[in-house]
Amino acid sequence: MLAFEQPYVPVCRTASLADLDAIHSLEVSEFAHLAYPYFVLRQLFELHGANWTVAEEAGEVCGYVLTAIGGEGAAWFLGFAVAADCRGQGYGRALLEAALDQCRRARADQVFVTVKPANRTAYHLYKEVGFVWASHEATYFGADEPRDVLVHKIYH
Numbered sequence: 001m002l003a004f005e006q007p008y009v010p011v012c013r014t015a016s017l018a019d020l021d022a023i024h025s026l027e028v029s030e031f032a033h034l035a036y037p038y039f040v041l042r043q044l045f046e047l048h049g050a051n052w053t054v055a056e057e058a059g060e061v062c063g064y065v066l067t068a069i070g071g072e073g074a075a076w077f078l079g080f081a082v083a084a085d086c087r088g089q090g091y092g093r094a095l096l097e098a099a100l101d102q103c104r105r106a107r108a109d110q111v112f113v114t115v116k117p118a119n120r121t122a123y124h125l126y127k128e129v130g131f132v133w134a135s136h137e138a139t140y141f142g143a144d145e146p147r148d149v150l151v152h153k154i155y156h
Helices: 017-034 038-051 091-105 120-128
Strands: 011-014 053-057 060-069 074-082 110-115 132-137 147-153
Touching: 011 091, 017 038, 017 053, 017 060, 017 074, 038 060, 038 074, 038 091, 053 091, 060 091, 074 091, 091 110, 091 120, 110 120, 120 147
Parallel strands: 074 110
Antiparallel strands: 011 053, 053 060, 060 074, 110 147, 132 147
């Protein structure tokens, strides 16, 4: 990079109802049988859509964080994915940081996320933005679907 060039910063914004098709497509491609059905995404959007964040590449959604912020200071990242052709370019980090900023503005005290124990790439990214291991459940999403629960403490 030349001295006068600025590093590329992915564009992140609040999700809109028009983004649901793209979010659903990413869900299906990334999570197969564990993907949220469209009707669930639609209803989750009604409850939490104002807190969802999407990343764009050339005007197309290429990643998302589905955030649910509860009334008792806890938030959850219910879904997080970046399209395969956009990985390694800073989209994941930008999405997580934008979603954490949203949680801070909402005065959440802690943010939780689940991760498949074998998903080292996701683990590394979560750790880089401040998540730490909280617990493990062998059947979090059913038989043969273990997950570790990670938490990010927010100090106001």
